[in-house]
Amino acid sequence: MSEQDELVGRGEAIAQAACAGCHALGGADESPHPDAPALRLLSQTVNLDVLEARFADASVSDHPDMPEWQFEHIDAAGLIAYLKSVQSGSEE
Numbered sequence: 234m235s236e237q238d239e240l241v242g243r244g245e246a247i248a249q250a251a252c253a254g255c256h257a258l259g260g261a262d263e264s265p266h267p268d269a270p271a272l273r274l275l276s277q278t279v280n281l282d283v284l285e286a287r288f289a290d291a292s293v294s295d296h297p298d299m300p301e302w303q304f305e306h307i308d309a310a311g312l313i314a315y316l317k318s319v320q321s322g323s324e325e
């Protein structure tokens with residue numbers, strides 16, 4: 234397994250644990266939370282490199298429905314690598 238695959242695998246585990254309650258993961262069609270965008274569509278509205286900096290900063294979103302995450306304990310690089318790997322409609 235390449236280093237990149239390992240990074241993506243770690244990110245997927247984080248997303249499953251921390252995001253899947255509200256956001257659709259991977260190819261799933263509908264997010265459990267009606268206002269939460271599917272993670273594969275994030276790059277249409279957010280710059281994932283900027284998001285990585287926000288993760289590192291522990292400020293993912295100002296939206297009240299989104300819990301504040303302790304991203305110092307979370308592998309922001311892995312999470313972003315996973316998010317990039319699942320984007321559709323983007324050449325990133």
Ligand code: HEC
Nearest residue numbers: 251252254255266268269270275278279294296298299300
């Ligand atoms: C408790 C529900 C919930 C969880 C858990 C959650 N989100 Fe969200 N998230 C939302 C909602 C609702 C929105 C839509 C906010 C809006 O429209 O302003 C959102 C929006 C976002 C956005 C878009 C923010 C923007 O500035 O446009 C990103 C990126 C995001 N979430 C990433 C994540 C990631 C990554 C995780 C896991 C680490 C996660 N979310 C976990 C509910 C959640």
